[in-house]
Amino acid sequence: MASLYFKYSAMNSGKSTQLLQAHYNYRERGMTPLAVTAAIDDRYGVGKITARIGLELPAELFASDTDLFAMVEDKIAAGEKIHAMLVDEAQFLTEEQVAQCAKIVDEIGIPVMAYGLRTDFLGKFFPGSEALMRMADNIEEIKTICWCGRKATHTARMDENGTVLKEGEQISIGGNDVYIALCRKHHTTGQSRPEENQNVLNNAA
Ligand SMILES: [Zn+2]
Numbered sequence: 001m002a003s004l005y006f007k008y009s010a011m012n013s014g015k016s017t018q019l020l021q022a023h024y025n026y027r028e029r030g031m032t033p034l035a036v037t038a039a040i041d042d043r044y045g046v047g048k049i050t051a052r053i054g055l056e057l058p059a060e061l062f063a064s065d066t067d068l069f070a071m072v073e074d075k076i077a078a079g080e081k082i083h084a085m086l087v088d089e090a091q092f093l094t095e096e097q098v099a100q101c102a103k104i105v106d107e108i109g110i111p112v113m114a115y116g117l118r119t120d121f122l123g124k125f126f127p128g129s130e131a132l133m134r135m136a137d138n139i140e141e142i143k144t145i146c147w148c149g150r151k152a153t154h155t156a157r158m159d160e161n162g163t164v165l166k167e168g169e170q171i172s173i174g175g176n177d178v179y180i181a182l183c184r185k186h187h188t189t190g191q192s193r194p195e196e197n198q199n200v201l202n203n204a205a
Contacts, residue, residue, distance in 0.1 A: 006132035010181035011155040013144035017051040031083035035059040038089035069100040090116030093128035121157035146183035154187035164190035
């Protein structure tokens with residue numbers, strides 16, 4: 001039985017690396033997974049999934065109005081073999097698109113693995129993550145750690161001085177310099193690094 005998986009975490013946990021590994025494992029067994037990612041994320045160029053460790057993979061893009069079920073159905077009708085769908089940046093799926101992923105699992109019978117952030121920089125659900133938490137058959141946390149050593153459950157957005165921002169738009173795509181994974185305590189206090197480093201920075205300024 002195929003399942004809908006949601007593999008979630010905070011920022012910089014290696015989600016895309018795990019997606020690329022899963023893709024590789026399918027290929028190694030002679031199967032063809034379909035990789036898709038959000039059109040909104042243009043950090044690394046259009047139509048590819050890039051992991052921070054330096055690997056990349058061509059991917060189909062989805063926008064908020066893309067019908068993922070129709071995309072898969074059309075490809076199969078055109079003679080493509082698809083054994084699984086791997087979704088990067090799954091937090092950007094709409095609720096309707098998560099339902100389309102569930103339909104791919106239930107009606108076409110292929111597994112869908114969605115990788116994404118649990119919450120935004122304010123600690124609120126992304127629509128895609130909220131829907132996946134409700135609808136996925138299988139939910140798994142990809143763990144990463146805060147600078148203090150605790151599990152990092154939150155993603156913080158920082159300005160160029162390392163100050164944790166407490167307001168702004170939900171979506172503002174950035175790399176390692178803008179987002180950081182923190183534990184709940186340090187997300188709440190807004191402490192993005194150990195005290196001594198903050199002092200060094202303050203003295204330097
Ligand atoms: Zn911490």
